[in-house]
Amino acid sequence: DGGITQSPKYLFRKEGQNVTLSCEQNLNHDAMYWYRQDPGQGLRLIYYSQIVNDFQKGDIAEGYSVSREKKESFPLTVTSAQKNPTAFYLCASSIEGGRRETQYFGPGTRLLVL
């Protein structure tokens, strides 16, 4: 988990509310990723960014948005359009977005719906 921080550890969302999950890395990595983890389903890619001011949708981007204004930060917003947001959210980073690069993960944020 070293070098990648996620906050908060737990987050509660009310109906119709947008919430933002923070991800910061001090590894000087170019590429950053957001995954969603549900029990028994492994991890699924939400968004990824290979460079500042650029990002691409993953497999389950609907109801989520991101920004990449700084190299070290890649916040994820869970919008009210995401009807089933309860999950464990994991941020990752790699030196670059190339295929051989190892992704390193943060400690995660658990999002719960009130």
Added chain:
Amino acid sequence: AQSVAQPEDQVNVAEGNPLTVKCTYSVSGNPYLFWYVQYPNRGLQFLLKYITGDNLVKGSYGFEAEFNKSQTSFHLKKPSALVSDSALYFCAVRDRGSGNTGKLIFGQGTTLQVKP
């Protein structure tokens, strides 16, 4: 379609015995393969990866994995299991032929239970 399968939801092994966690993959080209471990309510920790070269890859905490192209498998192994190895293990693959993207495809995970 690209996919990764971990056929066992749970593997039980006695402490001191060898362990194997199975992984098979299906990709369009030659794969890059990864193993990660997750402890409860924690992020994933990188164990090892296969890129090219020797089919037997050694990683962290005494784990190793064997790449078998003909069987499209990448099983995780350890000669002597520890109780502290009990965790959730994920296999992941990245397709070399999918352009310069960092996208990982994960298996559904295998829970390893090591009993004293």
